[in-house]
Amino acid sequence: MKDKGARRKLSLLELAQELNNVSRACKVMGYSRQQFYEIRRNFLTYGAEGLIDRLPGAKGPHPNRVSEEIETAILQHSLDHPCHGALRVEQELRLKGLQVSAGGVRGVSGSATSC
Numbered sequence: 001m002k003d004k005g006a007r008r009k010l011s012l013l014e015l016a017q018e019l020n021n022v023s024r025a026c027k028v029m030g031y032s033r034q035q036f037y038e039i040r041r042n043f044l045t046y047g048a049e050g051l052i053d054r055l056p057g058a059k060g061p062h063p064n065r066v067s068e069e070i071e072t073a074i075l076q077h078s079l080d081h082p083c084h085g086a087l088r089v090e091q092e093l094r095l096k097g098l099q100v101s102a103g104g105v106r107g108v109s110g111s112a113t114s115c
Contacts, residue, residue, distance in 0.1 A: 003051070003052045003053065005051075005052070005053050006048065006051035006052045006053070008029070009039045009043075009051045010043075010048070010051060011029065012025060012026070012029045012031055012036060012039060013036075013039065013040060013043060015028065015029060016036065022036055039051065064104075064107075065107075066100060066104050066107070066108060069098070070093070070098055070099075070100050070104070070108075071108050073093055073096070073098055074089060074093070074100065074104075074105050074108045074109055075108065075109065077089050077092060077093065078109045086102040086103075086105040086106045086109070087102045089102075089105045089109070090102045090104075090105050093105075
């Protein structure tokens with residue numbers, strides 16, 4: 001195992017089995033019982049890979065991401081009119097029949113203007 005935290009979690013599982021007492025093993029190793037059961041569940045489900053700490057976060061694109069068509073229109077409008085803010089871009093795109101919010105515009109182009 002490469003991860004130091006994973007080795008520590010494995011040691012916790014081994015100690016609990018050796019002592020035959022989850023509470024004492026948790027106290028010695030500095031984990032809560034809730035953490036122990038989560039670690040054990042991950043180990044039983046995924047094996048040693050389940051003990052490695054993973055960074056939390058979304059996998060893949062954000063669920064509220066705008067479509068490619070709208071993203072392209074926002075970027076093109078922002079290049080053509082760099083001084084327009086998100087609200088103005090939203091209004092201009094609505095006139096063209098594209099439904100997008102000012103927040104959606106900010107998510108694509110950022111909120112800074114160059115003017």
